[in-house]
Amino acid sequence: MSRHTITERHLRMMLDVIDEARHDDSGGFPPPSLLDGLGRLVPCDLAEFSEVDLPTRRSLGFQAVEYGGHYPEPDDEVWWLHKHEHPHCADVERSHGHLDVGQLTDYMATREFRDTALYTDYMRPFLAMMVVALPTAPGRIRMYSVSRERDRPFSERDRLTLQLLRPHLNAVYHEAARRRRDPVRLTPRELDVLRAVAVGWGTEEIAGQFVVAPSTIRKHLENIFRKLGVSSRTAAVARVFPEPEPEPELP
Secondary structure: OOOOOOOHHHHHHHHHHHHHHHOOOOOOOOOOHHHHHHHHHOOOOEEEEEEEEOOOOEEEEEEEEEOOOOOOOOOHHHHHHHHHHOHHHHHHHHHOOOOOOEEHHHOOOHHHHHOOHHHHHHHOOOOEEEEEEOOOOOOEEEEEEEEEOOOOOOOHHHHHHHHHHHHHHHHHHHHHHHHHOOOOOOOHHHHHHHHHHHOOOOHHHHHHHHOOOHHHHHHHHHHHHHHHOOOOHHHHHHHHOOOOOOOOOOO
């Protein structure tokens, strides 16, 4: 339990941000008013939302609000080249979003971070970043972040604010996803195959479970990808099952 407290006024502001997002009819996904709200609650130079499919390196969503001026567009290839240099990045990837709100200085001193290529080639001028990772399927990152240029770490009140908001950010994301999702027309067997994929089963395991040839499972997957307009198993699972599926029991 944090010893830091949130004032009644600040709590009302937090509730207003969530309420505004739930009534956001701009058509953006997730509701872009959330980023504006985060910037009001946690002073920062940049607030971002990003969602990435790790196996394909495909961006599934990105939004940004700049408070400190205009910043150049980041080079994603540089990110993939140097992201391993910061342990916080690795934790976010491994956690599937089941990670407490954290900031870069929880893992590495600022002076050490300044010496990394991740900072000099990609994140400059941002020395402070706090990340709110949202639960998602394996192989994906879905997160909000706030960044500051100066060497001024975020406060524990900032952390508590985002930690308290985290379940509401997740709920707003899924409410918006349900509103925008087109009906997915998969056959019952295609849905069974995709459920097995969602819990990590490989082609051979699925074929054995359904007593069919692996080539049959591969054909089902080709049909699923075509119908959903995706090119990877991870993207297909995320399209149909936005929450990770519970593992089925073997008969």
